[in-house]
Amino acid sequence: MKKPDKKIFYVLPLLFFGILVLIAAIDLTMDKTPNPYHANLIKEVPAFDIDGLSDADFGDAPAVVNFFASWCTPCVAEHPVISDLADEFPVYGINFMDTDEGRRSFLSRLSDPYRKIGIDAQGIAAAAWGISGIPVTFIVRKGKVLYRYDGPVTPKDADSILRLRLKEAAE
Amino acid sequence: MIPELGHFCLILALLCAGVQSFVPQLSARAAKAQFVFCAAALLLLVVCYLVSDLSVVNVVKNSHTLKPFLYKISGAWGNHEGSMLLWVALLSLYGFLMSGRAPVTAVRTQGLTGFGFLSFILLTSNPFGRIHPPPVDGNDLNPLLQDPGLAFHPPLLYMGYVGFSVAFSFAIAALREGKMDQAWARAVKPWVLFAWTALTAGIGLGSWWAYYELGWGGWWFWDPVENASLMPWLLGTALLHSVMVVKKREALKRWTALLAILTFSLSMLGTFLVRSGVLTSVHAFALDPARGIFILGLLGFFTGGALLLYALRAHLLSSDATFAPVSRESSLILNNLFLAVIAATVFTGTMYPLVLQALNAGAISVGPPYFHRTVLPVAVPLIALMAAGPFLPWKKAEMRGVAQKLKLSFAVSVCAALAVFAAATPHPGFSALGIGLAVWLVTGTLAKWAAHAGLPEQSLKNAWPRIRHMKASHWCLALTHAGLGIAIAGMIGTGPWTQEKLEVLEKGQTMDIAGYALTLEDVAPAFGPNYRALRGQVKVTPPGGNDFTLHPEGRYYPVAEKTTVEAAIRTSWRNDIYIVIGEQDSATEGFAVHAWIHPLVPLLWLGYTVMVLGGLIGLAGRKNEKTG
Numbered sequence: 001m002k003k004p005d006k007k008i009f010y011v012l013p014l015l016f017f018g019i020l021v022l023i024a025a026i027d028l029t030m031d032k033t034p035n036p037y038h039a040n041l042i043k044e045v046p047a048f049d050i051d052g053l054s055d056a057d058f059g060d061a062p063a064v065v066n067f068f069a070s071w072c073t074p075c076v077a078e079h080p081v082i083s084d085l086a087d088e089f090p091v092y093g094i095n096f097m098d099t100d101e102g103r104r105s106f107l108s109r110l111s112d113p114y115r116k117i118g119i120d121a122q123g124i125a126a127a128a129w130g131i132s133g134i135p136v137t138f139i140v141r142k143g144k145v146l147y148r149y150d151g152p153v154t155p156k157d158a159d160s161i162l163r164l165r166l167k168e169a170a171e
Numbered sequence: 172m173i174p175e176l177g178h179f180c181l182i183l184a185l186l187c188a189g190v191q192s193f194v195p196q197l198s199a200r201a202a203k204a205q206f207v208f209c210a211a212a213l214l215l216l217v218v219c220y221l222v223s224d225l226s227v228v229n230v231v232k233n234s235h236t237l238k239p240f241l242y243k244i245s246g247a248w249g250n251h252e253g254s255m256l257l258w259v260a261l262l263s264l265y266g267f268l269m270s271g272r273a274p275v276t277a278v279r280t281q282g283l284t285g286f287g288f289l290s291f292i293l294l295t296s297n298p299f300g301r302i303h304p305p306p307v308d309g310n311d312l313n314p315l316l317q318d319p320g321l322a323f324h325p326p327l328l329y330m331g332y333v334g335f336s337v338a339f340s341f342a343i344a345a346l347r348e349g350k351m352d353q354a355w356a357r358a359v360k361p362w363v364l365f366a367w368t369a370l371t372a373g374i375g376l377g378s379w380w381a382y383y384e385l386g387w388g389g390w391w392f393w394d395p396v397e398n399a400s401l402m403p404w405l406l407g408t409a410l411l412h413s414v415m416v417v418k419k420r421e422a423l424k425r426w427t428a429l430l431a432i433l434t435f436s437l438s439m440l441g442t443f444l445v446r447s448g449v450l451t452s453v454h455a456f457a458l459d460p461a462r463g464i465f466i467l468g469l470l471g472f473f474t475g476g477a478l479l480l481y482a483l484r485a486h487l488l489s490s491d492a493t494f495a496p497v498s499r500e501s502s503l504i505l506n507n508l509f510l511a512v513i514a515a516t517v518f519t520g521t522m523y524p525l526v527l528q529a530l531n532a533g534a535i536s537v538g539p540p541y542f543h544r545t546v547l548p549v550a551v552p553l554i555a556l557m558a559a560g561p562f563l564p565w566k567k568a569e570m571r572g573v574a575q576k577l578k579l580s581f582a583v584s585v586c587a588a589l590a591v592f593a594a595a596t597p598h599p600g601f602s603a604l605g606i607g608l609a610v611w612l613v614t615g616t617l618a619k620w621a622a623h624a625g626l627p628e629q630s631l632k633n634a635w636p637r638i639r640h641m642k643a644s645h646w647c648l649a650l651t652h653a654g655l656g657i658a659i660a661g662m663i664g665t666g667p668w669t670q671e672k673l674e675v676l677e678k679g680q681t682m683d684i685a686g687y688a689l690t691l692e693d694v695a696p697a698f699g700p701n702y703r704a705l706r707g708q709v710k711v712t713p714p715g716g717n718d719f720t721l722h723p724e725g726r727y728y729p730v731a732e733k734t735t736v737e738a739a740i741r742t743s744w745r746n747d748i749y750i751v752i753g754e755q756d757s758a759t760e761g762f763a764v765h766a767w768i769h770p771l772v773p774l775l776w777l778g779y780t781v782m783v784l785g786g787l788i789g790l791a792g793r794k795n796e797k798t799g
Contacts, residue, residue, distance in 0.1 A: 010485040014478035021471045023526050071538040097540040101671045108673055133524060133537045
């Protein structure tokens with residue numbers, strides 16, 4: 001019961017590999033500045049209501065919404081930057097798919113910079129905000145999403161992007 | 172003088188590698204020479220560390236005159252340049268060992284790989300670079316890496332990673348010659364088993380290190396660097412089983428060739444991920460994009476080239492072997508399928524954040540929730556199958572006979588699962604499934620081992636000679652499979668059953684966790700050879716047992732300007748008590764005491780050890796069977 005060989009199948013691993021190499025090459029060579037494109041992904045603060053936080057909590061002043069979890073290494077990295085931001089602007093935390101012990105341990109070990117924390121154990125709020133991984137940080141004002149920042153906020157970007165936009169929004 | 176000699180050895184090794192790959196008549200001899208020069212270079216680097224030659228940049232960056240002796244040696248590979256040198260030295264060792272008994276094409280492929288990675292070292296990562304004027308003292312090794320577990324972790328891990336290069340080279344030879352037969356499988360299998368054993372030991376040591384050195388109260392974090400070692404392990408395990416099918420039945424040849432290519436490619440990818448700076452993680456290594464591009468180029472060349480060869484020649488490796496849907500072959504195909512799916516899932520979870528980053532969508536992390544939800548559902552049928560698979564004969568099997576033999580195991584594991592469920596432990600459903608599977612795997616494997624020994628039909632006295640003369644491969648199967656079962660029980664203990672508590676305690680205060688009372692009696696300064704520490708004294712009162720004292724430490728390494736925590740761990744057969752002491756709380760003068768109770772954690776380490784032991788017996792026995 002010998003079938004004629006479909007040689008084309010044997011090329012698939014090579015094709016798949018080629019695409020990955022291409023992506024990696026782009027990654028290594030490109031200039032890493034955050035993508036302004038994301039500002040357009042969602043324009044309105046989505047309606048959500050999770051344990052500890054809902055869309056009604058944000059008020060009218062410009063605010064920061066930061067998704068974090070204790071298992072997320074980049075979140076640990078950005079924590080000092082978020083804490084500094086919290087000295088100047090209201091920062092709300094959404095704890096993404098975490099355990100109670102994990103969250104408590106994270107906050108007690110690193111400090112708790114958040115004005116309020118929403119507990120999003122099932123990722124419901126994350127789905128509403130349209131994110132698929134963390135950390136992600138949003139700037140919101142009066143029900144509008146002004147900016148989305150993916151990945152750990154670097155001290156440089158906190159000054160040159162987030163603070164700048166928050167100040168603009170306050171005016 | 173010594174560094175120059177080392178540098179010169181590397182250049183000579185590069186030339187030998189070139190000869191090995193381009194001059195077929197001389198390739199076996201060149202492989203020996205390449206190994207000699209690589210080993211000499213590695214040795215010379217170790218000498219530079221031992222005498223603390225501070226005119227060598229690498230020593231200055233990663234060592235210190237006061238560093239303990241063991242870490243002076245391990246410091247030689249505790250950094251980027253040195254670890255790449257170790258990688259290449261092992262590659263050349265494998266090339267040397269296989270040179271007498273492998274097809275010329277395989278030896279040449281091995282030489283080409285060595286050529287690529289030696290060029291990488293010489294062009295971007297020379298460990299022998301000098302510095303002038305030499306500084307007064309060195310910067311010290313990253314204190315997290317100053318640990319006996321981690322001193323031996325890289326050599327073992329690399330032995331595994333690089334060991335798969337032999338299977339890769341053999342696969343290239345098979346594709347080039349358009350021929351893969353039983354002899355090919357017999358020749359390649361011990362190499363795969365050796366690499367698998369070393370990788371298992373390396374991963375085990377790594378997770379042990381993560382458990383007691385990082386002070387995070389866990390042993391596996393789905394960190395990309397950990398995943399980078401898990402992926403070759405998964406595919407290597409699949410390869411080990413598919414090679415058996417080739418060896419027995421000459422089936423699955425194309426799949427085996429592809430697996431061999433992918434396993435070593437993932438090993439190289441692991442190196443690429445850790446070395447290129449694409450990843451930010453707990454694994455503290457220098458970042459350098461130029462190196463990343465170079466390794467990516469190597470990966471592109473070797474994997475791309477191998478896959479191109481596969482695309483062109485795989486159709487030549489056809490097979491006429493047939494087998495029934497229920498047979499040893501089918502069970503091994505299922506094993507391969509599940510392992511490959513898990514590897515692909517881990518690959519996706521590891522690479523997806525990197526791909527997003529590449530597309531400039533930011534560095535994000537999908538984390539343990541993703542891996543738990545995707546990997547575990549596939550692992551369950553795989554483990555369930557592992558106990559039954561070895562009972563199936565080749566070609567065609569009777570379901571009823573197998574079910575008969577596993578009746579008892581099934582009954583015992585269902586009882587165990589029900590007992591766990593009834594005991595209402597945390598996450599009862601999940602824990603019951605996990606413990607049930609662990610018991611199923613251990614008892615099922617034991618049943619197979621007993622069947623080999625002629626038990627229970629024979630009396631133990633009659634079976635004894637059969638046990639003594641049992642084939643090494645049967646021991647290997649029994650120990651590796653049962654070892655995984657034991658480890659799974661440990662994973663359930665450290666996973667869902669673990670308890671954790673963090674409190675700020677002032678001296679004399681007490682906290683309770685799972686019936687244990689922990690009293691912070693004192694915190695006092697302490698000193699080590701190259702660090703100073705705050706040493707806590709915590710009295711532990713177990714429920715109804717005798718008191719004992721634990722000493723968790725927070726260490727500060729002034730030269731490296733880094734702080735580490737040294738968890739204090741008390742192990743018993745039941746559980747581990749794991750205590751970490753944090754910094755002083757400025758408001759209350761108390762100290763943050765973080766405690767965990769990890770039930771069954773010794774089983775995890777025992778499981779790893781039994782698996783490695785199984786691999787070693789399989790290797791040793793193979794030799795005896797051949798000579799004896």
